[in-house]
Amino acid sequence: MNHDAYDDNYIRSILNNVKSIAMVGASPVNVRPSYFAFKYLAQRGYDMIPVNPGHVGKALMGKPFVASLADIDRPIDTIDIFRNSSHIMPVVDEALKLSPLPKVIWMQLGARDDAAAEKAEAAGLKVVMNRCPKIEYGRLSSEISWMGVNSRTLSSKRAPIPTQGMRLSLNRTSFGGGQTAASDRAAKNKTETT
Amino acid sequence: MTDRLPGFSTLAVHAGAQPDPTTGARATPIYQTTSFVFNDADHAASLFGLQAFGNIYTRIGNPTNAVLEERVAALEGGTAALAVASGHAAQLVVLQQLLRPGDEIIAARKLYGGSINQFTHAFKAFGWNVAWADPDDVASFDQAVTPHTKAIFIESIANPAGSVTDIEAIAAVARKAGVPLIVDNTLASPYLIKPIDHGADIVVHSLTKFLGGHGNSLGGIIVDAGTFDWSKDNKYPMLSEPRPEYHGIRIQETFGNFAFAIACRVLGLRDLGPALSPFNAFMILTGIExxxxxxxxxxxxxxxxxxxxxxxxxxxxxxxxxxxxxxxxxxxxxxxxxxxxxxxxxxxxxxxxxxxxxxxxxxxxxxxxxxxxxxxxxxxxxxxxxxxxxxxxxxxxxxxxxxxxxxxxxxxxxxxxxxxxxxxxx
Known part of the structure; x- marks a missing residue:
């Protein structure tokens, strides 16, 4: 798996197939990106579970916080990790102890741990790093185009009207998902400067 | 399976446009409205807080303009774009995100005369200084770099004599200096040159010229290449620091590789105000096809x-x-x-x-x-x-x-x- 540039169909198949998402590092503070992403994904119909030991006893959009993945009382499809790269590995280790195993480990925009990714993939999980599920969902459904973002998708079909709780269609024709010359260059620049 | 990459002409006709969700209209409608209703108070708060995608007020965004933005972003190979009232407005909004009083921009000596005026007089009044360099002598850009340099600005094909700039060589100077390269691509259009492929971090256009193409509508656009790390050394606080007007959100942390386009929209266009009329956006979109x-x-x-x-x-x-x-x-x-x-x-x-x-x-x-x-x-x-x-x-x-x-x-x-x-x- 090339973690520098994901094929849109890889991201799309994950977002179309997972139903529950445990968000590790979810924040009840409404200016944190984890809060926006949690709220957006809940409104798009995902079963969201906020995981943060510092906020046990509180709730996020009516969903009670749990202290750790082990405290979740039902099988989880996806672990979305809102932590810095240096805090990824312990979360992945914890995820790999769950039974049944989750299907996807998703590391948030800015977070990447290749060793943790390798470990999760070796256990049969899919891994996404340095991406935001809210941005990817918005991009692949064309909703994010309202912000002038290049969705890198085309469609000649009528656009769906997004409403509360509705899942947008993610089935648009994609081109070069994440593999624009610009993203290749950004990845290359990063390698050259480190 | 990866879908095939559409060609330039296909993108020029289709990118960003989709039949209207309510009417099925195939051509992009002109959403000639100042404002958009909220679903409820929570929806309004989410939109104002930058927590949800959506329309608020045409000075900040408009669905017709959004089609134009996505189309030009796709043609240039950028991550996002922001349409504004003119090419001059594009330059103002870009530099507002990058410069503080006392900061400098290095600009090619061969520029559209209007840009030379804007940089020399209007921007000087903001305390933004310009150092001129010779686009035919790449070393002159390198020599002009100081600790206050925040960006390099060139034209891909320069007005008035149609001279062609060595974008890759100047991009190398910008990378070494740790500043973004801004390329005005007006005279080339992305059909002839895609500056992002050659190292540009930001592309600006006067849409009034070849993109609109018919001499009937003013417009400008900013394209974010998604390539620059704005938070690396705290040189660009508009993107890296918590924004008080948005309850402490950090723009790059929240929006990733299209953060610059978002900053231009929610800090630049929102507060400076040079919005593009949706009617002009429609005329320019038709031209781009x-x-x-x-x-x-x-x-x-x-x-x-x-x-x-x-x-x-x-x-x-x-x-x-x-x-x-x-x-x-x-x-x-x-x-x-x-x-x-x-x-x-x-x-x-x-x-x-x-x-x-x-x-x-x-x-x-x-x-x-x-x-x-x-x-x-x-x-x-x-x-x-x-x-x-x-x-x-x-x-x-x-x-x-x-x-x-x-x-x-x-x-x-x-x-x-x-x-x-x-x-x-x-």
């Missing part, structure tokens, strides 16, 4: 006219990068192999008076201060745009008394050549 067809015809016509002028007895010199002997011909073949654009200058043996006579004798060419129209345009800078300068200053700015600038349209080239020939003989 035929950009590949028009741009090729512009270039083919310009080459034929330049070849004609280069052998004309009344002409002493032609500056057109598409001619084999031109000093920019090698750069043109590297960066713009499909054509050298349609704006160039030539010199008359008869000097100032010959320039004035030529302009008044032309019957098809329009005498006006614009470029990139379907119609062919002419201007004699020494008697118009640069008339306030003394002769030495005119020569230095490329507007010597004998110089005439053309913007070649998409008419039949035989008619353009015949018009120039009769006017030169009259």
């Amino acid at each position: 035929t950009l590949p067809l028009r741009m090729q015809k512009h270039c083919d016509n310009a080459k034929a006219v330049a070849e004609f002028l280069s052998t004309h007895p009344a002409v002493s010199a032609v500056n057109y990068a598409g001619l084999p002997g031109d000093r920019y011909n090698a750069l043109q073949r590297k960066y713009a192999p499909k054509g050298a654009g349609a704006v160039f200058t030539f010199s008359l043996k008869g000097g100032y008076d010959a320039g004035v006579n030529l302009v008044s004798n032309l019957k098809l060419f329009s005498h006006l201060a614009n470029v990139g129209d379907t119609r062919s345009l002419v201007i004699h800078p020494a008697s118009t745009t640069h008339s306030q300068l003394d002769d030495a200053a005119k020569v230095k700015s490329g507007a010597a008394p004998e110089v005439v600038r053309l913007s070649i349209g998409i008419e039949d080239k035989e008619d353009l050549i015949a018009d120039l020939d009769q006017a030169l003989r009259a």
